[in-house]
Amino acid sequence: MKKRLVVFASGNGSNLQALIDACAQQRLHAEVALVITNRRTAYAAERAAQAGIPHRYEPLRPWLQNGKERADYDAYLAEIVAEQQPHAIVLAGWMHVFADLFIERFYGRILNVHPALLPAFPGAHAISDALAYGVKVTGVTVMYIWPGGLLSYDNGPIILQEVVPVYDDDDEDTLAARIHGVEHRLLPEAVRLHIEEKLEVHGRHVRLRP
Numbered sequence: 001m002k003k004r005l006v007v008f009a010s011g012n013g014s015n016l017q018a019l020i021d022a023c024a025q026q027r028l029h030a031e032v033a034l035v036i037t038n039r040r041t042a043y044a045a046e047r048a049a050q051a052g053i054p055h056r057y058e059p060l061r062p063w064l065q066n067g068k069e070r071a072d073y074d075a076y077l078a079e080i081v082a083e084q085q086p087h088a089i090v091l092a093g094w095m096h097v098f099a100d101l102f103i104e105r106f107y108g109r110i111l112n113v114h115p116a117l118l119p120a121f122p123g124a125h126a127i128s129d130a131l132a133y134g135v136k137v138t139g140v141t142v143m144y145i146w147p148g149g150l151l152s153y154d155n156g157p158i159i160l161q162e163v164v165p166v167y168d169d170d171d172e173d174t175l176a177a178r179i180h181g182v183e184h185r186l187l188p189e190a191v192r193l194h195i196e197e198k199l200e201v202h203g204r205h206v207r208l209r210p
């Protein structure tokens with residue numbers, strides 16, 4: 001039976017597309033059961049529609065405007081996710097930090113992709129930060145999300161990492177393109193290892209099962 005993925009995305013959704021393609025090409029024996037976006041402009045929603053995948057647009061702002069808390073929104077999203085009974089929840093450019101109540105409920109099933117070699121360059125500007133710092137290599141990290149708030153996002157147990165070179169004539173666009181190319185291979189591969197239950201987590205260490 002195919003494993004079920006729920007994908008959260010706030011932007012272009014190229015990593016979502018990589019997952020959709022990997023499923024279609026059966027590199028991943030899974031289906032994207034639901035895509036959730038939180039920005040009206042997220043092209044990820046269009047990608048879901050084109051692939052015939054259910055999509056929900058669930059912005060935080062109306063909740064806050066109605067006097068609710070961020071935690072209420074997160075609890076609501078957790079219910080939506082739980083209904084799907086997903087094997088993996090993939091944060092693919094999801095620009096919202098979930099409260100621990102969400103992360104603890106699905107702990108060990110939430111994967112995140114980050115455009116740098118963590119622990120270098122955490123946060124929302126990893127590509128421009130790496131470029132500004134003058135590093136010769138950066139890369140891609142796919143990891144599990146840990147509870148613990150904003151800082152936990154970029155420091156969970158690492159599943160896969162790959163180095164990406166930085167060239168002297170790179171600008172943000174050229175470096176981003178090279179990084180995204182690697183993300184689109186690494187994220188589906190990490191999801192595959194997870195759903196095929198090939199991974200063991202020992203503290204911060206993720207190992208391939210023998």
Ligand code: GRF
Nearest residue numbers: 012013014015093113114115
């Ligand atoms: C990716 O660079 C990912 O590493 C980061 O957000 C970006 C999302 O890109 N978390 P896309 O929306 O998948 O194209």
